[in-house]
Amino acid sequence: MTDLYLSISDQPDTVLDAIAASMDDRAKDPAMQEICAAYMGKLPKPGARVLEVGCGNGASTESLLRSISPAHLTAVDPAEGFLARARARFADRSNLCFAIGDAVNTQQPDAMFDVVVAHTVYSHLPDPRAALAEAFRVLKPGGTLAIFDGDYATNSVALFDGDPLQTAMTATQRNLIHDPYIMRRLPRMMVDAGFADPATAAHGFVQTRDPAYMQSLIARGVAAAAKAGDCGTDLSEALVAEAARRAANRSFYGAILFISAITTKPI
Numbered sequence: 030m031t032d033l034y035l036s037i038s039d040q041p042d043t044v045l046d047a048i049a050a051s052m053d054d055r056a057k058d059p060a061m062q063e064i065c066a067a068y069m070g071k072l073p074k075p076g077a078r079v080l081e082v083g084c085g086n087g088a089s090t091e092s093l094l095r096s097i098s099p100a101h102l103t104a105v106d107p108a109e110g111f112l113a114r115a116r117a118r119f120a121d122r123s124n125l126c127f128a129i130g131d132a133v134n135t136q137q138p139d140a141m142f143d144v145v146v147a148h149t150v151y152s153h154l155p156d157p158r159a160a161l162a163e164a165f166r167v168l169k170p171g172g173t174l175a176i177f178d179g180d181y182a183t184n185s186v187a188l189f190d191g192d193p194l195q196t197a198m199t200a201t202q203r204n205l206i207h208d209p210y211i212m213r214r215l216p217r218m219m220v221d222a223g224f225a226d227p228a229t230a231a232h233g234f235v236q237t238r239d240p241a242y243m244q245s246l247i248a249r250g251v252a253a254a255a256k257a258g259d260c261g262t263d264l265s266e267a268l269v270a271e272a273a274r275r276a277a278n279r280s281f282y283g284a285i286l287f288i289s290a291i292t293t294k295p296i
């Protein structure tokens with residue numbers, strides 16, 4: 030895997046812009062808003078102290094704020110460029126704080142938070158066990174940890190066996206995701222880290238009409254593949270064009286299975 034998020038703080042503005050636009054496209058899809066409401070609706074509210082790990086440009090923070098009314102929300106991300114975008118988005122909110130931090134070193138005090146949330150972050154982490162230990166450290170006893178991510182190994186845009194567009198999904202997994210299987214192993218890891226047995230739920234996400242997010246995922250995945258020398262630009266551009274053709278004639282299909290895992294730190 031060559032997940033570019035592993036070096037996210039070194040990425041140029043053009044890459045951060047493309048990721049930020051893609052995160053916005055995903056967050057504003059009505060199907061994703063329903064999914065967020067379903068799993069975030071299970072979190073303690075209102076009045077909690079919340080830590081969001083890997084907030085990006087604040088697209089998922091906005092979903093979180095729609096579902097819960099925290100007394101205070103601290104959001105951390107290793108990419109200063111994303112934090113600047115998030116601060117600008119929420120310039121009028123006084124109970125939010127955006128700071129540099131890594132999932133394995135949030136730079137937050139012990140037992141500070143009622144809730145820790147990571148929305149599509151763990152699939153990018155090289156050491157999820159260290160991140161769980163860090164979440165355990167910063168949560169109050171009885172606090173809630175919610176991790177949401179794709180079961181990306183099942184991503185599909187294929188309309189038939191051997192559909193060449195499916196190679197764009199393979200490129201996405203190879204270049205934009207460190208561990209496409211993380212959500213299958215995470216429940217056991219949570220228990221190993223000292224958390225209660227998590228409640229897991231499956232959230233199917235399908236785009237047919239207006240597949241802006243899936244198209245941006247394809248475009249970023251194949252562009253990264255071309256940049257890495259895995260394929261030529263002619264092929265990457267042809268795959269982007271094929272996705273656009275299907276979107277225009279309403280034959281596009283793209284599906285991602287997302288999983289939420291919600292657990293608590295024992296009292």
Ligand SMILES: C[S@@+](CC[C@H](N)C(=O)[O-])C[C@H]1O[C@@H](n2cnc3c(N)ncnc32)[C@H](O)[C@@H]1O
Nearest residue numbers: 034037052083084085088089108131132148150
């Ligand atoms: C797919 S984006 C999700 C952003 C945001 N949560 C959302 O859903 O809109 C993944 C985020 O994880 C961040 N990230 C990457 N490595 C990280 C790490 N080691 N610790 C915390 N966040 C990380 C990236 O900078 C990026 O903002």
